[in-house]
Amino acid sequence: MTLQFNRLTPLARAEPMGDVGWGSRAIALIPQGTVVATFGGDAVDRRGFDAMPATRRERSIQVDDNLFIVGPPEREPGDAVNHSCEPNCGPRSATQIVAWRDISVGEVLTFDYGTTDGSDYDQFPCACGSTLCRGQTTSDDWRRIDLQQRYALRFSPYLLRRLACSTRARMLTKKERVEMLATYDRDPAKALSVALRAVTGRVHDRLGDMIHASHLPLDVKRAICDGDVTACDALVGGLNEFAGEPFVAAVSPL
């Protein structure tokens, strides 16, 4: 038996598909609810992800705010399910794709990458041909109300967590701003964590995860996570001056 990182249902087959590279096609009727693909590989954070060769990054899936599963060095049948803006499959867990309806022989398996990916690493012009095509996929597609409704929130768990927390997102109170400034010099990471938990509603999350879920530029995210004094000072200044408004907006779907 040959062990593989990725599993494709035996009801489908991977094959070259012209401009989009490889894809997977049903070779037998795939009943609704069938797990069509289970993704595996190396688990890396964004920094590790960016260091991977493009041939592996294109076979990857985001599974948390700062965690990606990247396919093995050699292509496997199970790591080729392409994007569509009108998909026949979608996520059942962070690493499993399930058939959302019965899929006929010959149909190409697709899922909407907006249901799993919330980072800017995989934004691309889309020509999926659907009347629902967005024309461009972005890291913010999961925030779209139309997609949330059409897919009935069948999103990757970490995106659902973001949405759930957004209902608790709020501005810092004056007392919290004073407390943040009073503790910042002694322990910047802790002071920022406490403030950001209040602002984002992500009460159990680590600083790095909250930062990576925000709209800040990637170089700023990295600088803050590395403890860069200038970047952290700018963040605490922003939280104080604007009482956290940029970060409420960053994690809120509204």
Ligand SMILES: [Zn+2]
């Ligand atoms: Zn499309």
